[in-house]
Amino acid sequence: MRMRFIFLFVILLTKIYADSDAYNRGEMLFFANACSSCHGPSAEGSSTYPRLANKKSSYLKKKLIDFREGKASSVSQQMMAQFAKKLSDQDIDDLSFFLSNHKEVPVEDVQDDILGGFGS
Template sequence: MSSKIILSAPLVLWGLAAFAEGETPDASASETPATATASQDVDLAAAEQIFKKSCRACHGNKAQGAASYPKLSDKEPDYLAEKLERYRAGEKFGPNSILMIQNAKKLSDADIANLSVYIATAFD
């Protein structure tokens, strides 16, 4: 039996802060479950590969958006993570839901955290 960890804004925001400061929190400290999962390092290289393979064909080389595919580079990591989690859960919203659901189903919690930080910071 496996349990799913639902990403929350604190996890994604920690990833952004850790990326900016190069820090890792002390996982041995007593923390709430949501913050305890934040001890994971953000892997921007892995996120870049996922972006290049799965995202840029529709959202553009710099996540600038194209046609009916929205711009992502101006979004916050928590917003991006929330949308990816909803698509991964199979929720339909927006004109490209079917395509996004198929892509998001393949993403792990770590992938979503990594991608959210990568997209929000890589194209400034």
């Protein structure tokens, strides 16, 4: 009984650890691939670019795979396809995980980062 509990606990911890890994990789990819420059640093979107934060992971994944395959029927989709072209399957998984579970970063934290903590 006790062994079983420990076993389940270890599985749970492993899952939490793997998820936070995917989140961090996704976040890193989001900034490294300039996704943030169009979709916004919090993936919040704008009048020109769609919001990505907290959309369904399966939806984001399908969109990115379609773009990567060059499915684009407008100029703005072609622009997006350019950025999806270089993503691996793993990249798409991690980006979709990060975006669908996106946690809002308070603006003050971002300012602190930019100003190296001398801002406040």
